[in-house]
Amino acid sequence: MLNHPDYIRHVLVDKSEQYDKDAAIFRIARPVLRDGLIATADMDLWRRQRRMMAPYFTPRTVSNFARNMTDETVRMLERWEARADLDAPLDVTDEFGQLALRIVSRSLFSADVGRAAQAFERAFQTANTVLGKFFSFPFPPLSFPTPSRIRLRRAIDDMDGFISDFIKKRVTEEMPPDQEPDLLSLFLHAVDEDDGKGMDLEQLHHEVLNICVGAYETTTNTLAWAFYLLARHPEVERRLHAEVDRVLGDRTVPDFEDLSKLPYTRMIIDEVLRVYSPAYQLMRHTREEDVIDGHRIPAGTQVLVNSYLLHRHPDFWEDPERFDPERFSPDQIARRPKHAYVPFGSGPRVCLGKHFALTEICLALATIARRHRLVTPEGAPEVLPDALITLHPKGGVHLRLERRS
Numbered sequence: 001m002l003n004h005p006d007y008i009r010h011v012l013v014d015k016s017e018q019y020d021k022d023a024a025i026f027r028i029a030r031p032v033l034r035d036g037l038i039a040t041a042d043m044d045l046w047r048r049q050r051r052m053m054a055p056y057f058t059p060r061t062v063s064n065f066a067r068n069m070t071d072e073t074v075r076m077l078e079r080w081e082a083r084a085d086l087d088a089p090l091d092v093t094d095e096f097g098q099l100a101l102r103i104v105s106r107s108l109f110s111a112d113v114g115r116a117a118q119a120f121e122r123a124f125q126t127a128n129t130v131l132g133k134f135f136s137f138p139f140p141p142l143s144f145p146t147p148s149r150i151r152l153r154r155a156i157d158d159m160d161g162f163i164s165d166f167i168k169k170r171v172t173e174e175m176p177p178d179q180e181p182d183l184l185s186l187f188l189h190a191v192d193e194d195d196g197k198g199m200d201l202e203q204l205h206h207e208v209l210n211i212c213v214g215a216y217e218t219t220t221n222t223l224a225w226a227f228y229l230l231a232r233h234p235e236v237e238r239r240l241h242a243e244v245d246r247v248l249g250d251r252t253v254p255d256f257e258d259l260s261k262l263p264y265t266r267m268i269i270d271e272v273l274r275v276y277s278p279a280y281q282l283m284r285h286t287r288e289e290d291v292i293d294g295h296r297i298p299a300g301t302q303v304l305v306n307s308y309l310l311h312r313h314p315d316f317w318e319d320p321e322r323f324d325p326e327r328f329s330p331d332q333i334a335r336r337p338k339h340a341y342v343p344f345g346s347g348p349r350v351c352l353g354k355h356f357a358l359t360e361i362c363l364a365l366a367t368i369a370r371r372h373r374l375v376t377p378e379g380a381p382e383v384l385p386d387a388l389i390t391l392h393p394k395g396g397v398h399l400r401l402e403r404r405s
């Protein structure tokens, strides 16, 4: 296990060709993710797929999806406001899960997923729990038909069904010419610059599923932890409100252009991703022998970066358990080694959806904070992180909605 920025840069950036994803966590996740971008250990396939998909995830191209993000957040707030029992706490983890899925589905398929989102969520939670338990205790083998493995198989079938319905529809019916192309149609028509060919339908299915899985729990948990921490740090919440109110003025909903004027909002998100990094374990497998700081790493070794620990390393983070967005002011960032903070990974396999995620989280946070507060219900217990394949709030985050005056 590596826990120093220099070693992490060595593995993820400088020698990334020597470290592939044939590592335990990806082997375990592969029944779900197959050979999609997140999990594939086939470097040639990964390079080709990443080349074809990366152009649709730049900060500029992601701006095309900003409206999906704010529209869906406003719809969520309207659903919250329309509840009969406004005072009852909301399970915000569940709410943000639906929000994240609705946003990614609209961006991928131009579709309103409605109830199908809940079925996908349930299937994902089943797979995450079964695989997370298997990760801590890998016995019996995944192919052995225990009741939980049968549940896992069904969950995978449900997630596949969710994706293939949209793909089938798009292959048989072209999009109306006046509609902005969604990610699915962009992937369908993407061709590799080397051989001029696109991806086959099976690979397309895997990539779309990887995008849904990559985009779903990570963003959900970041938003849930963000409001959990805001509810417990009123001074941070006050500064957030002041910034959002000042930048939006008479408007209630931010747009993409506002993001550069919301630096404190972004600092809050960066700090949430430090404290509760959703993808808290990065794993690699050495293809060839290597030496890190004088230690021999034989070929075939599993190398682990645990960002939960790295983001609390006392050499780089003062009083690391304290929630303090000021750590992400430009001068504090400049004083730290870049690889002391890797919530999105680093190097060639850095998160493809990083800009998508940051845009979505920032816009959702600002939209909610403009008019509402989420407050801790009286006597609510502390929420602990649960380390499954990703890190999520154990038992969910339950908060009460309050309209700002």
Ligand code: HEM
Pocket (backbone or CB within 6 Å): 037, 038, 039, 050, 210, 211, 212, 214, 215, 216, 218, 219, 222, 277, 278, 279, 281, 282, 283, 342, 343, 344, 345, 346, 348, 349, 350, 351, 352, 353, 354, 356, 357
């Ligand atoms: C807060 C939200 C997110 C976090 C913290 C996060 C974190 C990460 C991390 C750490 C990796 C690298 C894993 C490794 O090196 O082993 C990764 C990869 C990836 N993520 Fe994200 N992610 C987030 C949101 C998203 C979103 C919204 C999407 C899609 C729209 C996405 C799609 C992907 C894909 C496809 C990869 C694989 C990239 C490759 O290997 O080329 N992620 N993510």
